[in-house]
Amino acid sequence: MTTILPRKDVVIVGLGWTGSILAHELTDQGLDVLAIERGPWRDTATDFNIGYAQDELRYSVRRDLFLQPAVETLTMRNDPSQTALPMRDFGSFLLGNGVGGAGVHWNGHTWRFWDSDFQIKTNLTKRYGAARIADLQVEDWGVTGAEMEPYYDQFEYLAGISGKAGNIKGQLQEGGNPFEDPRSRDYPNPPMEMTYAPTLFANAGRSMGLHPFPTPSANMSRTYVNPLGITMGQCTYCGFCERFGCANYSKSSAQTTILPVLMKKANFEVRTDSEVLHVDLAAGGKSARGVTYVDTSGQEFFQPADLVLLCAYGLHNARLMMLSGIGRIYDPATGEGTVGRNYCYQTNAGVQVFFDDKNFNPFIAAGALGQTIDDYNGDAFDHGGLDFVGGAGINCIPTNGRPIGTRPTLPGTPKWGSAWKKATVAGYKSTLGFSSQGSSSATRTNYLDLDPTYKDRFGRPLMRMTFDFPDNDIRMSNYLCDRMEEIAKTLGGKQYNVGRRKKGWDSVPYQSTHNTGGAIMGTDPKRSAVNTFLQSWDVPNVFVIGASAFPQNAGKNPTGTVGALAYRAADGIRNHYLRNPGAPLVQA
Amino acid sequence: MFTVTATSASFARSLSGSLPWAPLSSDPPMQVVSGGWQFFTPQEAALVEAIVDRLVPADDLSMGGKEAGCAVYIDRQLTGAFGTSSRLYTKGPFLPGLPTQGYQGEANPAQRYRIGLAAIDAFLKQRDGKTFAELQPADQDAFLTAMEAGKVDLPNGVKGPGFFGLLLQNTMEGFFADPVYGGNKDMVSWRMLGFPGARYDYRDHVSKHNQPYPRPPVSIEGSPEWLVKRS
Numbered sequence: 116m117t118t119i120l121p122r123k124d125v126v127i128v129g130l131g132w133t134g135s136i137l138a139h140e141l142t143d144q145g146l147d148v149l150a151i152e153r154g155p156w157r158d159t160a161t162d163f164n165i166g167y168a169q170d171e172l173r174y175s176v177r178r179d180l181f182l183q184p185a186v187e188t189l190t191m192r193n194d195p196s197q198t199a200l201p202m203r204d205f206g207s208f209l210l211g212n213g214v215g216g217a218g219v220h221w222n223g224h225t226w227r228f229w230d231s232d233f234q235i236k237t238n239l240t241k242r243y244g245a246a247r248i249a250d251l252q253v254e255d256w257g258v259t260g261a262e263m264e265p266y267y268d269q270f271e272y273l274a275g276i277s278g279k280a281g282n283i284k285g286q287l288q289e290g291g292n293p294f295e296d297p298r299s300r301d302y303p304n305p306p307m308e309m310t311y312a313p314t315l316f317a318n319a320g321r322s323m324g325l326h327p328f329p330t331p332s333a334n335m336s337r338t339y340v341n342p343l344g345i346t347m348g349q350c351t352y353c354g355f356c357e358r359f360g361c362a363n364y365s366k367s368s369a370q371t372t373i374l375p376v377l378m379k380k381a382n383f384e385v386r387t388d389s390e391v392l393h394v395d396l397a398a399g400g401k402s403a404r405g406v407t408y409v410d411t412s413g414q415e416f417f418q419p420a421d422l423v424l425l426c427a428y429g430l431h432n433a434r435l436m437m438l439s440g441i442g443r444i445y446d447p448a449t450g451e452g453t454v455g456r457n458y459c460y461q462t463n464a465g466v467q468v469f470f471d472d473k474n475f476n477p478f479i480a481a482g483a484l485g486q487t488i489d490d491y492n493g494d495a496f497d498h499g500g501l502d503f504v505g506g507a508g509i510n511c512i513p514t515n516g517r518p519i520g521t522r523p524t525l526p527g528t529p530k531w532g533s534a535w536k537k538a539t540v541a542g543y544k545s546t547l548g549f550s551s552q553g554s555s556s557a558t559r560t561n562y563l564d565l566d567p568t569y570k571d572r573f574g575r576p577l578m579r580m581t582f583d584f585p586d587n588d589i590r591m592s593n594y595l596c597d598r599m600e601e602i603a604k605t606l607g608g609k610q611y612n613v614g615r616r617k618k619g620w621d622s623v624p625y626q627s628t629h630n631t632g633g634a635i636m637g638t639d640p641k642r643s644a645v646n647t648f649l650q651s652w653d654v655p656n657v658f659v660i661g662a663s664a665f666p667q668n669a670g671k672n673p674t675g676t677v678g679a680l681a682y683r684a685a686d687g688i689r690n691h692y693l694r695n696p697g698a699p700l701v702q703a
Numbered sequence: 704m705f706t707v708t709a710t711s712a713s714f715a716r717s718l719s720g721s722l723p724w725a726p727l728s729s730d731p732p733m734q735v736v737s738g739g740w741q742f743f744t745p746q747e748a749a750l751v752e753a754i755v756d757r758l759v760p761a762d763d764l765s766m767g768g769k770e771a772g773c774a775v776y777i778d779r780q781l782t783g784a785f786g787t788s789s790r791l792y793t794k795g796p797f798l799p800g801l802p803t804q805g806y807q808g809e810a811n812p813a814q815r816y817r818i819g820l821a822a823i824d825a826f827l828k829q830r831d832g833k834t835f836a837e838l839q840p841a842d843q844d845a846f847l848t849a850m851e852a853g854k855v856d857l858p859n860g861v862k863g864p865g866f867f868g869l870l871l872q873n874t875m876e877g878f879f880a881d882p883v884y885g886g887n888k889d890m891v892s893w894r895m896l897g898f899p900g901a902r903y904d905y906r907d908h909v910s911k912h913n914q915p916y917p918r919p920p921v922s923i924e925g926s927p928e929w930l931v932k933r934s
């Protein structure tokens with residue numbers, strides 16, 4: 116029996132980064148907002164407790180804060196000819212669960228995409244000709260860098276990003292990223308204090324004529340009061356950041372930047388440990404009536420609402436659309452359907468440089484503390500004589516020295532025994548690592564749909580992920596590895612090791628929780644699932660907010676852009692949609 | 704059936720009007736108390752202790768894995784969520800997968816230990832007429848090396864490299880995890896590496912590049928209150 120509840124103006128599915136931003140914006144507008152969150156309530160003092168937050172086994176290895184595969188997983192395969200099997204444990208990416216979402220346990224690298232990323236198809240076609248991208252399913256986003264700038268600014272000030280501007284209103288700034296688009300003002304906080312490894316990396320890069328700059332960080336370089344009046348503390352460089360909640364109120368997340376204000380509002384409510392099963396559509400399928408969810412007792416509820424916002428993380432947004440019949444599921448054979456189309460990831464590779472005479476104190480670290488070189492990112496460099504498009508940020512961001520997971524040793528070291536132990540002790544403090552975080556191009560056969568065999572705990576199909584690294588991206592990554600090798604040589608050291616990216620995406624070792632696409636934005640309803648305000652083309656009182664909207668991924672972490680898109684959607688709803696509720700904001 | 708959360712169960716609730724907070728609502732880890740075995744039989748325990756002592760041998764860098772408590776750590780892990788795979792996706796059908804698809808077996812870690820340890824015992828009894836613990840260290844190492852490389856045919860369909868990988872992974876977890884979980888006695892591995900453990904504030908040392916960190920490690924154990932589970 117489904118219990119029918121009193122209606123709300125807005126129901127938000129998921130109270131992570133985007134859900135919290137939208138909840139705050141729409142309650143400010145005076146709307147009655149309900150968020151339904153699958154996981155538990157979480158807050159700093161109780162759940163990221165300073166007495167035991169620094170527990171590597173519990174949080175990093177057993178991943179206490181993450182979504183458990185028993186609750187929901189995906190099936191995966193590398194190409195459509197294979198049989199997809201369930202990820203029985205998560206590995207390559209780790210999804211969030213509970214209030215704050217993945218924002219609780221992210222690192223906090225907070226990037227802006229560039230105009231050349233947003234207008235990528237137009238730009239690449241103009242610069243290199245259409246033939247260069249013929250194998251790929253490259254799409255423009257339908258927005259420009261200049262249109263996105265105010266939303267980025269809003270997110271960066273909310274989150275107190277620590278960094279150094281490279282370009283303020285067209286004026287290049289010494290020490291910042293010279294390749295970034297113009298920004299209206301500097302970051303709200305100065306860069307973090309640098310540790311030793313990124314300092315050496317930056318020196319090496321500079322001596323080669325490259326342009327290193329401090330990575331923009333959501334770890335606070337100093338005490339900060341955000342525009343909502345919420346105070347954050349200075350980061351203590353504790354080295355338990357990614358996969359952990361911050362016990363110091365120093366890492367921006369919904370908990371540290373929004374919830375203390377949002378939770379006090381009378382027109383906001385969150386229901387935790389409650390999983391939305393699907394969006395209910397009115398007859399004809401052109402508008403949503405509300406959502407159905409189930410709580411921990413197994414009781415099912417129908418929650419009517421005028422406006423439904425999917426803020427459940429990109430992958431979950433796509434699956435909820437599929438399970439609700441919002442839009443048509445993509446079919447790679449015909450190229451028709453938009454939900455599940457253009458799933459992309461991140462194309463990473465890494466380098467280690469081994470020294471004898473250096474002590475990097477790897478445990479003195481923060482999630483986003485380091486230096487980046489963007490000379491080979493996106494379209495910052497000329498691809499004229501090259502055989503690929505895209506690029507990567509080269510990052511030296513040593514995030515931790517936690518010993519279960521971080522024990523670099525020289526290649527060829529045995530995995531156990533006395534020789535292993537000796538090499539482990541020798542490598543622990545004296546190894547410098549850096550990596551390329553590469554773009555990910557969309558192709559026809561990398562996509563999401565529903566699995567024909569495997570079911571979730573409610574008996575509904577799991578989502579199926581079909582993904583491998585496109586040849587273009589492997590060529591890009593190899594080019595970046597060659598550039599990284601040059602940096603490794605400049606750094607000196609007794610030996611270095613380049614870990615190149617190979618075909619055959621492996622779902623087991625952790626790579627990145629930057630899953631993009633599946634409900635992409637654009638200007639053509641045949642090739643995108645949402646318009647440029649993230650409003651569903653098919654069901655206009657549903658907005659789908661998250662990295663699901665990225666038509667492809669850049670060589671940068673997604674959340675700066677996810678946050679900016681959340682503000683853009685909020686702007687669209689507050690200033691346009693509410694004047695004429697239920698109507699599309701953009702005519703196809 | 705609907706509650707699969709982190710460490711403790713949580714229940715659906717509605718929150719509005721203020722940040723919810725209640726005293727004693729934190730969820731500290733339970734300290735492993737050594738002594739006795741909760742999962743292993745005495746025979747299994749002897750085998751595991753002998754194996755962890757070869758994976759992490761006693762030498763001038765540290766005590767061995769047995770003394771450090773790695774076997775106790777594994778024993779306790781196997782009685783919990785890890786041993787039973789209660790957080791993982793365990794629905795069938797179980798099909799052989801590609802390496803990129805990860806572990807696709809039906810057996811959980813507890814079952815894999817039970818079957819795997821018995822297979823090692825049976826194999827050595829047949830080959831050498833001895834248990835693993837009775838072999839010379841060099842012969843123990845030779846056996847483990849062969850098992851790691853898939854060069855021993857263990858009975859009952861046990862795949863050597865897969866089970867070896869599980870043993871190695873869990874031994875290293877026990878050796879390097881916080882001592883609260885039963886291994887890493889006296890923070891031995893942290894002292895060996897120079898990892899300061901659960902310290903949480905390095906602001907005074909960030910800019911002291913290339914200089915050794917002066918303080919000894921600390922663990923999250925040690926507060927007697929943590930042994931009292933909240934009601």
Ligand SMILES: Cc1cc2nc3c(=O)[nH]c(=O)nc-3n(C[C@H](O)[C@H](O)[C@H](O)COP(=O)(O)OP(=O)(O)OC[C@H]3O[C@@H](n4cnc5c(N)ncnc54)[C@H](O)[C@@H]3O)c2cc1C
Nearest residue numbers: 129131132133153211216217218222223224391427672674
């Ligand atoms: C380990 C890790 C490191 C990361 N590091 C970085 C980084 O350095 N830089 C960066 O830019 N990004 C990083 N990310 C990514 C970043 O965390 C995400 O981009 C961001 O949190 C996305 O925001 P979101 O609102 O879309 O999703 P989330 O913040 O994950 O929120 C989604 C919420 O929806 C809930 N939900 C899902 N399904 C349902 C349902 N059916 N019913 C009800 N609720 C549901 C979830 O429980 C979750 O709370 C990292 C992620 C991880 C996991």
Ligand code: SF4
Nearest residue numbers: 350351353356361481
């Ligand atoms: S490194 Fe800084 S921001 Fe990250 S968890 Fe530690 S104190 Fe918090």
